[in-house]
Amino acid sequence: MSKRKALSSNNRTYLAMTIPIVILFFLFNTLPLITGAVYSFTNYRGYGTFDFVGLRNYIDLFSDERVLHSYLFTFKYAIAGTILINCLSLLLAMGLNSRIRCKSLLRGVYFVPNILGGLIVGYIFSFIFTYIIPAVGKAMHIGFLENSILASERYAWIGVLVVGVWQAVAMNTIIYISGLQTVPADIYEAGMIDGANPWQKFWKLTFPMLLPFVSINLILSTKNMMMVFDQIMSLTKGGPAQSTESISYLIYKNGMDGGQFGFQSANAVVFFIVIVAFSIIQMKITGKKEEQL
Amino acid sequence: MKKTHKIGGTNVLLTVLLFLGCLTVLFPLYMTVIIAFKSPTEMTNDIAGALSFPSTWNFSNFSEAMRVTNFWHSLGNSFLITAVTIVLAVLLHSMAGYAIGRNMARKKGYKLIYFYIVSGMFVPFAILMMPLVKQTAIMGLDNRLGVIILYLVFYMPMNVMLYSGYLKNVPLAMEEAANIDGASTWKTYWTIIFPMMKPMHATVAVLTALGTWNDVMTPLVIMSSSEDTTLPLAQLNFQTQFGTNYNLAFASYLLALIPILIFYIFCQKQIIGGIANGAVKG
Numbered sequence: 001m002s003k004r005k006a007l008s009s010n011n012r013t014y015l016a017m018t019i020p021i022v023i024l025f026f027l028f029n030t031l032p033l034i035t036g037a038v039y040s041f042t043n044y045r046g047y048g049t050f051d052f053v054g055l056r057n058y059i060d061l062f063s064d065e066r067v068l069h070s071y072l073f074t075f076k077y078a079i080a081g082t083i084l085i086n087c088l089s090l091l092l093a094m095g096l097n098s099r100i101r102c103k104s105l106l107r108g109v110y111f112v113p114n115i116l117g118g119l120i121v122g123y124i125f126s127f128i129f130t131y132i133i134p135a136v137g138k139a140m141h142i143g144f145l146e147n148s149i150l151a152s153e154r155y156a157w158i159g160v161l162v163v164g165v166w167q168a169v170a171m172n173t174i175i176y177i178s179g180l181q182t183v184p185a186d187i188y189e190a191g192m193i194d195g196a197n198p199w200q201k202f203w204k205l206t207f208p209m210l211l212p213f214v215s216i217n218l219i220l221s222t223k224n225m226m227m228v229f230d231q232i233m234s235l236t237k238g239g240p241a242q243s244t245e246s247i248s249y250l251i252y253k254n255g256m257d258g259g260q261f262g263f264q265s266a267n268a269v270v271f272f273i274v275i276v277a278f279s280i281i282q283m284k285i286t287g288k289k290e291e292q293l
Numbered sequence: 294m295k296k297t298h299k300i301g302g303t304n305v306l307l308t309v310l311l312f313l314g315c316l317t318v319l320f321p322l323y324m325t326v327i328i329a330f331k332s333p334t335e336m337t338n339d340i341a342g343a344l345s346f347p348s349t350w351n352f353s354n355f356s357e358a359m360r361v362t363n364f365w366h367s368l369g370n371s372f373l374i375t376a377v378t379i380v381l382a383v384l385l386h387s388m389a390g391y392a393i394g395r396n397m398a399r400k401k402g403y404k405l406i407y408f409y410i411v412s413g414m415f416v417p418f419a420i421l422m423m424p425l426v427k428q429t430a431i432m433g434l435d436n437r438l439g440v441i442i443l444y445l446v447f448y449m450p451m452n453v454m455l456y457s458g459y460l461k462n463v464p465l466a467m468e469e470a471a472n473i474d475g476a477s478t479w480k481t482y483w484t485i486i487f488p489m490m491k492p493m494h495a496t497v498a499v500l501t502a503l504g505t506w507n508d509v510m511t512p513l514v515i516m517s518s519s520e521d522t523t524l525p526l527a528q529l530n531f532q533t534q535f536g537t538n539y540n541l542a543f544a545s546y547l548l549a550l551i552p553i554l555i556f557y558i559f560c561q562k563q564i565i566g567g568i569a570n571g572a573v574k575g
Contacts (some may be wrong), residue, residue: 022389120546128324131343251422
């Protein structure tokens with residue numbers, strides 16, 4: 001009898017520990033998600049009255065050039081960023097994990113970009129792009145460097161990409177290093193006996209062992225790159241001529257101030273679906289590869 | 294030890310290359326420091342104007358930047374928001390992680406709650422932003438408290454996952470023994486489990502702290518009063534007042550970067566360890 005009582009009081013404690021958190025999560029995550037989805041079927045401007053317009057927003061979304069362009073920009077940015085980040089950070093991780101001097105000092109320095117805020121880093125790089133690089137270009141008579149990359153409708157996205165990659169490499173490097181440390185040394189000895197060259201050693205021995213970490217890193221960097229906001233805020237504000245508007249930035253700009261509350265809510269719903277789909281596809285692909293090996 | 298060949302020795306060429314690579318990290322920081330200490334008249338249009346050492350190390354930019362951006366006030370706000378968020382996250386998320394982690398194997402309800410909360414990782418802020426602005430305004434939470442609550446919710450999926458994952462490696466024996474001795478779950482949790490999860494508290498604190506300290510978007514859209522400005526937000530708000538006075542602007546950027554850099558210098562091991570730990574466990 002008393003044991004039963006103790007058990008039920010334990011269960012009550014567990015519930016008391018969980019329920020407040022679940023309520024909080026529902027109120028500030030699920031509820032806004034639902035209200036956002038409801039707003040996406042209205043012509044709400046953010047103030048005043050509104051009507052339900054059915055699927056109108058969703059249909060308009062696919063013919064709105066600005067929205068389509070923001071998706072194009074975000075995908076371009078995320079794909080290029082993910083590839084660059086993972087190649088660079090894998091290289092860096094292998095360098096930092098080999099027999100070098102001042103290992104912890106070097107690791108410490110390379111990690112600094114990750115702790116700095118994207119907004120301020122963006123402001124600092126904005127100065128580099130607008131003043132330092134053009135000055136170098138002029139001094140050395142290199143034509144294409146003489147103008148700020150951020151002023152170019154065609155290439156401004158590369159400026160944003162450089163900053164995004166500069167910050168994100170650090171994080172992925174740390175994860176790759178902890179991956180490399182799980183690779184047992186004896187498989188290299190075996191490889192050496194078999195006469196494998198460094199190239200073969202990497203692709204046949206190291207890389208397969210690293211696959212779980214590659215999959216973590218791919219998912220992490222794609223997700224972070226897709227949500228780019230701070231760097232755009234400080235580098236380009238979406239310009240020039242809206243060429244660097246990311247989805248997050250467009251939702252913020254037109255949804256909050258532009259009187260497109262309902263329309264951008266539809267955009268947000270589509271963005272959410274895209275993020276979930278991307279994550280699932282990536283997990284499926286990397287999961288399959290791991291199984292094959 | 295004396296082997297200088299490939300095996301056992303250090304790779305000098307690689308070390309040099311890696312040190313050179315550091316320049317990509319250090320150059321922007323060097324430039325920030327140099328410009329922050331210069332007076333505007335020293336900023337000529339060539340590279341030397343921006344990158345050479347200042348003729349005198351001038352601290353007046355800093356005092357001016359502090360005044361213009363109301364530095365101490367925004368530093369205080371950032372500090373308050375981050376500190377309260379960390380403390381609450383460690384207390385509340387660890388509790389929930391414990392309750393969920395210990396029950397999800399046996400009870401379907403807890404398993405469901407686990408997946409419900411963890412699925413929140415797929416929900417970017419941009420999607421919740423517009424409804425949340427309305428909702429927090431109605432609830433009277435368009436202030437620092439609201440931002441703290443939102444952070445607690447945003448970091449909940451990751452933190453609950455980290456805590457309940459960590460508990461899988463903590464054997465049940467101690468809790469069972471305490472239970473037999475008549476200790477309640479509540480007491481057992483605070484006296485045995487909570488102290489035992491110390492490594493995970495460090496990871497959670499570091500990850501939550503970095504995220505909240507540097508965040509721009511949440512305070513930008515949620516807080517209605519300019520009184521509540523955080524450190525990054527102050528840089529955004531005063532951008533127009535800096536005008537073309539880059540020395541003032543860079544002094545302000547440097548001031549905004551210094552707290553996190555100091556934190557990093559002292560807690561480098563915990564920060565890097567925490568991030569590796571978090572990502573790999575997650």
